[in-house]
Every structure is written in structure tokens, then in C-alpha cells.
Amino acid sequence: MSSYTWAPGFIDDGDRPQIVTSRFQYEDGHTLERYLATGGYAGLKAALARTPVQVHDEVKAATVLGRGGAGFPAGTKWGLTPVEVWPRYLVVNGDESEPGTYKDRLLMERDPHQLIEGCLIACYAAGLSQCFLYIRGEMALAQERVATALNDAYAAGYIGRNILGSKFSVDVVLHWGAGAYVVGEETALIESLEGNRGMPRLKPPFFPAAIGLYGKPTIVNNVETLANLPWLLTHSAAEYTAIGTATSPGTRMVAVSGHVKRPGVFEIVNGTTTFRDLLYGAEFCQGIRDGNELKAFVPGGGSAPWFLPDQLDLPFEAKLVGAAGSMLGSGAVMVMDETTDIPTAAHTLTRFYAHESCGKCVPCREGGTWLERIMERLADGRGTESDLAQLLEIGQTICPGPFPHAASERLGLEAAPFPFKMTTICFVGPSAYTSVHSAITLFRSEFEAKLIKRKLIPVSVGATDDGH
Amino acid sequence: MTDTKSGTEPEAAVPVDPNVVSVTLNGRAIEAQKGELVIAAAQRHGVYIPRFCYHERMSSVGMCRMCICEVDTGRGPQLTPTCMVAVAPNMVIDTESEMTKNVQQGILELLLANHPLDCPVCDKGGECPLQDQAFSHGPGESRYIEEKRHFEKPIPISDLVYLDRERCILCDRCTRFADEVAGDALISFTSRGNETHITTFPDEPFSSYFSGNTVQICPVGALTAKPYRFKARPWDLAQQESTCTTCSVGCRIVIDSSRDEVLRYMGVDSEPVNHGWLCDRGRFNFESTKSADRVLQPLVREHDELHEVSWNEALAAAASIIEEAKAAGGAAGVAVIGGARGTNEDAYAWARLAHEVIGTPNVYSQMGDGLPADLLRLDRATIDETASATTIVLLAPDLKEELPVLYLRLREAAEKKRSRIIEFTPKQTGLTRHAWRSISYEPGSQVAAVNEALADAEIAAQLAKGDVVVVFGRANLAETITASVQALHRLLAAAPGTKLLPAFRRGNSVGALQVGLRPGAGGLDTRGVLQAAADGKIDCLVLVGADPLADFPDTELARRGLAGARRTIAVDTFLTGSSARADVVLPACAFGEKDGTTTNLEGRVSNVVRQVSPAGNTRPDWMIASGLATALGSDLGYANVGEITLDIAINVPGFDHVTSAALAASADGVLSGTPTAIWPVTLLEGTAPERNSYDLRLVISRTLYDQAVGTATSPSLAHLPRGSAVHLHPLDLARVGTADGVEVKVRSARATIVLPVVADASVVRGTAWLPWNNPGPNPGELIDCFAAVNDVRIENL
Amino acid sequence: MSRLNDANEVLAKEIIGRYPKARSATIPLLHVAQQQNGYITNEAIAHIAELVGATSAEVLGTCTFYEMFKMQPVGKYLINICTTMSCALLGAEQLVQHAEQHLGIKAGGTTPDGLFTLERAECQAACTEAPCLQANYRYRYRVTPAQLDQFLDDLADGRLDAEIPPHGVVARVRQSIPVDRGVGAVAPDEVHEAPAWMSLGEKS
């Protein structure tokens, strides 16, 4: 078996290590019975047998990279809370909504106990006294599965007061959103969890680890990040880092969508798997649909600058991808074949970010909408040359200075690396510009071909010397 | 050699101030304060970074992004919102780099993209930061060819404020103010992204006592105030700073006028007083001075009717009344009450007239609703000291209703966790939910309530931390002040070193008392005067801006006193219930029509200015006193108000340093000192009797909007009082056999009035609360001002 | 009465009890209100404001920020067709047009019988299964026009009632923390010490 009707899109062909998807093969993988029958809660028991500091050290040693987008090591993040400030909270980011991203939902629907166990381990290690599991509002099934799992785990003594007879006591509270992409940004997530409009409140230098939920130290971690912990605790940091590379150990889940023969979600080896493997490999997507040519792909979710076939041989390694002008983001690859109308495709992303702007900062609220209107015009063939220039100028207000993009042999273009400057609070504003910038930089001729052809009005109506 | 060395090298011996942070601003080394935001530090050093959302009195939100500059903290120049980031050692700030300029220009273009081209018809035109910055930073014309956001043009969001959502740039200032400063989060952002706009909840208007501040801080013309929409354009305004005298907080204001007409007041950010805020009553009651009902000519009663006469005739008539009275019953047959609403100079001239020229000891500026004058001799706290005290004890009325901006200051102290508030109150107040402990008591049981609190270990420990300020005022008009004073002394004894902020209410109560509008030896206070008048012992009653019928708690005594005084002289701006009965009415200038000084509750003296000509034939009170002195054959010796200011400095203890020069030199006014003379105050003896279980104990206190003349004659405010009613705790309704909204009889030993019932959980069980001086039946009829407390019974009709 | 009914008020209080601050329950309670009435009424907002200790304006501000809360009645079935990139690349727009024709309404509209509201939606985290849609937040993957017709007919004829509840109901299973197992929420300012288990390492 390679794919399962109960786990739509998930494919486990080939012989790859499975850290977080091992139970997807069971139709009842979401139940406590199956969980316990397959080694469930052994990680928690292993953790409770050690001191919190030892558990924290193990996580640090494993360098579990954050899977929410920024790739920050979880163990290091837990260490950023100010000393002796209590209480501290854990907020689990299950708001998965970045275009192209599809993995956290599977983890919640297919193996909710694994996530819960991960939460408990994190709370134990970092002294977090209450956990809020924030699930995207539109994910009804994930909410039901996690609710059932929580109820069962409470009843069985895995959550709550004196867990498994120890001194460790923590509540895990299921919380759900109501539809707003920006709430995935961690400070907006906290605002939302406090009952407010989900507007980011980034206030450097205070990140949530210092001043978070209710103004208290708060760890925000992605679902997949936490789902790694049970395996790590039943195995070891050494076994974890033996997979992948030194800078990108372990595995990660990646969704490949768009114009490939076999779109799907894969747990891949981090750091070594290349985009070519993913798009063309037999155990992965098996090439472009209908034998078409690859035109471009988005390597790390809708916020990531686009790559060309030139970049296919890059591995899933943050530094290398950053230097090549994009980012790995949330493990989402969107593939465009030669038939793709680039202005239209780019517009769907610009529209997404403009629509999802929280409205807090002017460059995103006003600039994003303006970008979207112009892109719509250009995609519809109603744009003009000056619209193209205007797009780039608006972009300069959102992201002044050089903006990252891929290298292109065809265009004789060198890569512009990450990062970039921005005038907005969070990345929604820049993301509205990313697809605009990538599309115009890498496929300008496609825009030009769709411009309104205005007849040039002759400068003088008198006779000209070329015979008219 | 040594010279040059000491000149160039910083002396290593000088200790480094730990609160100073050295940073570079546009290539220049400056010293900022630890924790100071970059935008504020730059401004202190003369560099104004453009901004729309930042406001120094509210938390930063970083919404508009206009203040972004290049700041280098060692990682190279970063685009940094300077309103969000505090200075750090060795920070390099560049507010003028090309990148900075481009960003600001770009942001401005985006802001203007959706902005209507309203400037020619916008109230803000001419003083609009957006308009100004568009001229100085922005590109010439908009390249935004898309359709702009459309909203219905201005909609009222409250009785006083209109919102134009097309002009709004979503800076979050008004909403932040409502939530953070006023605690009335009745306006909010709604929708998201490009569709975001400000709104109120349906049928819940932005009815904050402080709504006018949002108009002032809105950086564009999105919020406008009903009283001055379309009244004038900023470029033809004349402006002067002054002080609001509506209550004793004494907020600093700017009076804007045009063509000799006052158009609006704006709050001035006075650090020790109002932080830029005003209450709506103070902000909008300037309308009253323009009222068609003002008394504009001197009036003399003939054949039972008041007739306009010349000043000379009126003063002569008044003088002869006074002389007749003196001849009939001696100087003590003349009584002068009032004078707490004018200036220090007015009060001083009247005090001299009364004490020196007429020679009566029966002089008092308070109206029986105030506080014992000798409280001024206790160790007084400033507003700042109160708002930063470790513990603030409230033995006071609802400050939100009576001294609104003091309420804001104390609310902030509690919200920012600087201070803990311990409140003793006969009814929940605006500060109750900010109080660390709120202890409600039934009138008469203040001392027991304080004793019980002092026995609580946590409260005792809190007070033992020291730095305690008691705010003391008149929480209930239906009882004598005796029990509260006893409770105060109990507190002062339990927490030595405690300071006092006396919550006098009228604008210049403190000034009037200090400069001399208080009884001479053996003299009577206002209650005594009215009682004597009722007994036929007062031959001439002089009302200096006093309206006993509206202000004196015991209405029956006020009525009998006015009727019993043989002749009455009134100095007033309007014909009130009391002044309309006078034999001579001397028309007085209103606020904004005269110069002088005023003293707020903490003793701070600041100036008030004449910004427009006096209405009609009116004169300032001090000039009226002078004229009357002359008519009485004497001479106060004042040709102008400055001479009185000087005289006060020379003669009034505690005012020796309060000179015109000192006032001119200090924008925040000058604190006067503690009076030195001993002022005997007699408190009525008597303790509260037990309450009969069928009765309710009466609590009567003021609401911000009532029928006070300044409110009633300001069209924008006149309809805001909520009306007379009897408020009962919901759990008491059944016990007394009534329900919310039902009309009942309220019977006291004195009188019976008929009022609707309001179920009100802020009322203490066993008490009945009524608002003072609201439209409807007058609760003053119920009060016996000699009784320690007053009880009432609720009866069905 | 479109305030929360008695049963839901009990539920609301239970939910509030899980949070260190009542205000945190705002969004969950708005879902409860939407489940009760199919959309959010002003009365429900005022009721929730009372329950969580906020002003109605604040709850309205929160409510209108989020896509899922509808301030007007919508159809029994809310059909959200994803039109973000992965779905757009595989025919989402054609699917929207097809749905518009089938239902006889434009995206954003509701059928006259009140059965369907059609919306263009943003990425639903099912990108590999494009084009996809949700009906009351239940998925259909790799949807062809023919499958769409069948699906809408099945919904209209009640054949999917067991799987797809009416609009407003999201999760049909709720968390409930057993009283004897729950730790209970503590006001953030009342905690000053490290949790008990953090001292475990210190003994050794």
C-alpha cells in the first residue's frame, strides 16, 4: 500500500524513516487503543522518568527545527523564556492555512494522540502549566478527532492532575479559530486566543517567549514540531540527528500540489532530499503531468519566492535555499507546468494575501489591496505598462531595497538571497508582493504579452518624411 | 596643556548616570533616557519624526508605519518603527536617510490612495497632519486610479461626535483612547483588512464622558464634534491657553475663538494635571457663555419686576440695601455666600468687600455641599502624588461623575499597577472595578467600615507600606460630613504620614477659601446663614454666583432662607431659581470673558484668560465688588486684575510666590502653600440612628450631567442628564414591593416625592440612591441638613 | 430569543472556566451562538459580551474579523470552493462557475430556498487534493463538475444529513474536562511559582 483512503493525499511509497506518520497506515490510527498498541505515550513515560532539564537537553541536542515556517529549533526557543517568571504557557499552532500547506491537518486527523503526547512532553520539559491547542476553525474533522482524543486521554490519566501518578499536572485545552490566515502568525494567534481581533502585535524585542499569552512567557510551536517529540523521547537525539543533515536533522512533511503526476504529502528526509527527487522521483510525484515541461514552482508555501527548473537540484536545506533566493517555509511545493498562465497564477496568491491582511499596517492594508487590483487587471488583459512599474513601486514601500529571487540561466539573472527589508509588522504584507515580484522578475514577457495595446497617437499630424 | 586636555576629554571620574543612554541621532551624539522610545527621544532633541498612530499618552501600536527610520543596533541599518523601539546604548538613528524618506513618501501615498479629497470642506483642513505631511513628504498627485473605499458620510457615534469613515486612516487612536484611557471601549475596529472600519455596537453609542478627546487626537478629520463642526477653519482662529474652571481639577485648555466668538476648547498636555485630556462637560460647556439667556444688563426690582438699569443705578441700589441692612441689624445682618466659581481675584475682592468694607463675619463660598475648610491645613497631596501613591484611599464621591479627569488619572494609576485603590463608598463608583478593595458602607457607618478594614491584615499591611494618599470628598449630600470626617481621622491616625487630596468640587473652591471667602470670627457658614435668614435675622443676602435652590442640599431650608432674607442682591451670569428672586441683579462676565487666576483642588494656581469681549454689559466679579465698595463710600484700590493678583501674593499666606511673573514662567501653574491661620470649623454633633428595617437610607450624589446652569444652557449637553429617579438594588425591589420602571412615592421625614424606580446593582442594599439636580422631582426636598443621615420609605402609588 | 439559550449558557460557562481569562472564550462562544442560530445575532453578541466581561463593541470587533462568523443568515449549506493557487491551477474557477450555474446564484449569494450559500474560499489545507471544496467545513476532494452536481443534489435531498450537519455546527464532538482530572485555570497574575514538577531535577 502506498496511499490510504482515510488519509487523503498521504503517500508512503519507498523505504523512508517515519517519525511522525507511522500510524497513518492504520484506519483507526486516531484512537487511543491503536495509539497504545503502537507504542503510544511511551515517550511521555520516558520523559517522566527523567528530570525536566534532561528532557529539555535531549530536545536541544536533537535540534528539532520548527515546522511552522521559520525553522527555529524548538529546544532553543524553550530556553528563551525569562528565568523564574511564571506561569508559562504552551500554545500549539494548528492554524495551518499557508497556501500549499497540508500536513498539520493530517497529523491532527490521523494521529491526535501523538500531538497531545508531544504537547505534554514540551510542557513537562519547559515548565509550561497550561496548554492551548489552537486548531484552525474550518477543520471540523480535526477538531472532532482531537476533542475525542483529549477526552479519552483525560479519562485514561494521560492529561490533567498528577499525570500517570507523577507530580506533573497540566491541562490541555482545545481552542478553535474562526477563519483568518494571519492568526497563524504567533502574536496574532495569542491575540486571537485572548478573544481579540487576530492582529499581530510584534513588539521588538519582546517575542512571545518573553511576553506572550496574558503577558506571560509563552511558547508557540507548530503541530508537526511537537509531533516529533514522542519519537524523540522513545529514541534519542543521536538517532534523530542520524537522519538528515547536521543543520537539518530528522524528517519533515512536505505537500506537493499543482501540475505533478501524483500530488501528495510525503514525510521526507530533511536536508538531503532535493526538489528534483520530490517532483520527479518514482516514490514521490513521478514527474510533471501529461509529460509537460516544468515552468516554475513555489518551494515553501505561498509566501516563498518562486523557483525555476534551474533550482531543482537544491536539497531541503534552509541556508542553501535562502541563498538561492527563497525559503522552505511550511513544507509546501506548488508546481506550475508550461501551460500555466503566470499572471493569473500569481494573482491568486496576491489576492490571497490582500484578502488575508489584518488591516493593521498601512503598507499591507493599502498596498496589498492596490497590488491585488492591478494584478487582477493585468491577469485579465486590461493592464498597462505603467501598471507594471506601479506594482514594483508599491513593492518598494512594502519591502524597500533588493528583494530575493531565483537565478535564471534563461534570463542571465543571478540569485538575490534572503532576507529582505520590510515596513510591515508581519509577513503577510511582503507575501502579497512576493508572487508579484517573482512573476514579473522571472516572466515579465508574459505580462507584457497581456498588456492593452494602445495605438500610439502620432506626435504631429503633419507630413512625415518617411512617406505617410 | 592641561586646559586643552580637560576640555576635550570626558572626565572619567564623573559617574555614569544609569538612566542615560547615549545614542547617535542623525550623526549627533545625544543623551536619551533609559526606556525612552526612539520617536520621543528624537523629539526631545529637536527631530520630529512623522507619525499618525503614536500618541505619547497611550501605548504604541505601530500601525501606521509612518515613523519608520533606519536604526542601527550593530547589525547594520534596519527599518525600525521608532514608536515601538526603545533607545539602546550606541544605537545609530538616521531619520533622514534616503531609504527613510522613500518609505515615508510611499506610506503617505498609500494612505492618500483611499482618502477622499475633502480638504476644502474638512474641519481638520489647515491643521491636519495628513494634509501637512502630504505637502512636505508626499508625491504630488495620486496614481491611485482604482475605486476608493466608500462609506456613508459622517454618522453620529454619540450625541457629541460624528465619524466619517472615508477619512479615517485607522490609526487606532480613538479606539485606544476609549479602551485604554477612558475605559469605555464602546468603539472598535470591525471587519478586516482593507474593509476595516471604526464602529459602535448597534444602539450602544459612544456615550463616554470623555468622547471629545477622540476628536482632538484624531490625526485627520474623521472625528468631528457636533458643537463645532463647520464652525471655523483653523487658520482664522485666535488661541490662548487657559484653565477649565468647571470643576476643581483645573484642566489646562486652549480656547479657540474666531471673530470674538469662542468656538472650542482643546486640552493642553499639562504633566501634573490633565495629560491633555478633558471631560466632555468641560470641553463643550463653552456654549453656555453664548446663550441668549445670559443676563446682560444690571437689573433692579420695582413693583415686583426686574427692570434694566445702568450700572450706576444698580450699584447705588445695592449699596443702599446693604447700608439699610447694616443700619437695621448691624453688619452681621448682611451675609455673602458663593464665589467659588470665579477667579482668585474675584474672590479676594469680594472677601475684602465683605470683611473690610461691609464688616460682616457671615461670609462663605461653599454651599453646604462641600467640605470642612480646615482640611486645607492638613498635609495636602498633589494630583501627581496621588496618582503615584502606593495606596490611594477613596473616601469620596464618584470621581468619574464629579472630577472626571482626576478619575482618569487614578484609573491609570490602578491600571498601570502603580497604585492600589482602597475605596469606601455608599454606592459603587467608576473606580470600583479598578479598586484593589472596594468597601461599601451605609451612610453613618463610615467609622465602623474603616475600623473593620483596618482590622483586615492585608489592608493593614498595605497601609503599612506607607505613601498613602486619601482622596476625601462629599460622597452623600443626604448626610452631614461628620461621620466621614471621623472616618478620615481614624485613617490618618492608623496610617501616619498619610496625605490628603480634598475633593472640592467647584472650580475655585480652594482658592475662594484660601483668599478669604470664609466666615470671620463668630461668623456663619452657608447653612447658618440660611437658617438665620429663615429666622428673619438676615436683612441682606448677597449671592455671588450662588444658587442655593439648586446647590444647597436641604431645599426646604434654602427656600425658607431665600424667602426670609429681607433683601437679596445677586451677582450672576443667568437668572437662576435663586437670582431671579433678587432685588438687584448684577450681571457678571462668564468664563473666557475675564482674566485672572484660579486654584485647583491641589492648590495649583494657574491663569484664566479673557479670549472674547464680555457679553452685553457684564463685568467681572472683582470689578463689581470694587464698584460696590465705591458705592459704599470705600475704595478697594484696584484698577486692573493684575493689582489684585499682586495683593493676594502680598497678603494671603501660602500665595507669596504666586506672582504674575511666576505664573507667566510656568506653563503648569504654581502650587500655593498651606494656609497658616487656624480656621475653626464646627461639625454638627450627632451620630446616625439605627435604620428602621422598613426604611432605606438615603444616598444622593451628583452626576456629571445635571441641570447646572452651564450644562443646561449648552445646547449640546442640555439633553444629557438622565433624569431624576430612585435607584434601588435589584434584590431590594421585591422587599419594598416594587419593580424596575414603576413610579413610587419616596417619603422622608420632610417630604414625599414621586419618582420612577431604577434597578441598579451599584446601589448598596438597604439604601436608596437619587441623582442630584436632574430633571424631574427634586430630591433636595427629602433632605434635612441637620440630620446625621436621612432615611426614606418607598410606597406604592 | 437569539441570546444563548439556557443549555448553551451552561455550556458557555463551562468553556469560560477553562481559560485563565474569560475573554479568551470569545471565539468559542461565538461558535456556540452560530451553532444555535445559524448565524451571529446582535443579541448573542451582547450576551457573550456580558459573559466574558467585554463590551458589545469589542465582541463585534472580534466577530467581524473572522471569516466563519456570519452576521446575516446564510444557507443551510455553506459551499466553500477553494480558489487559491493549487486549486486554481487545477480548475477551481471552472468549478465555481459550474456551481453558480447549477445553483443559479453568483458566488456570495444564497439560493432562494435558503439551502445553499456559495462562496469562493481561500486555501483549505487540502492542496494536493485540488480542486477541493467544503460544505459546512466537510471536505470533498478532487472534485469534477459531475461530482459537484451529484454532491449538491445529495445535499439538497438530505442524503448526506448524517455526515454534514447544518451551517453553524462545526465539530460535533466537544472537549469536556472531567472535574476530578482537570487542573483548572488560574488567573495569570495569581501564579508566582514554578510548577511542582520543575523541582524534580533539583533533588539529584
Ligand SMILES: Cc1cc2nc3c(=O)[nH]c(=O)nc-3n(C[C@H](O)[C@H](O)[C@H](O)COP(=O)(O)O)c2cc1C
Ligand atoms: C503570516 C504568518 C502565518 C503563519 N501561519 C502559520 C500556521 O498556520 N501554522 C504554523 O504553525 N505557523 C505559522 N506561522 C509561523 C508562526 O508564526 C510561528 O513561527 C510558528 O507557529 C512557531 O512554531 P515552530 O517554531 O514550531 O515552527 C505563520 C507566520 C506568519 C508570519
Ligand code: SF4
Ligand atoms: S503585515 Fe498585514 S497582516 Fe501583518 S500585521 Fe500588517 S496589516 Fe496585518
Ligand code: SF4
Ligand atoms: S477615526 Fe481618527 S482617531 Fe479613529 S482610527 Fe480613524 S483616523 Fe484614527
Ligand code: SF4
Ligand atoms: S475634569 Fe473638570 S477641569 Fe477638567 S475638563 Fe472636566 S470639568 Fe474641566
Ligand code: FES
Ligand atoms: S507612529 Fe509609529 S507606526 Fe505609527
Ligand code: FES
Ligand atoms: S489551494 Fe486549495 S486547498 Fe490549498
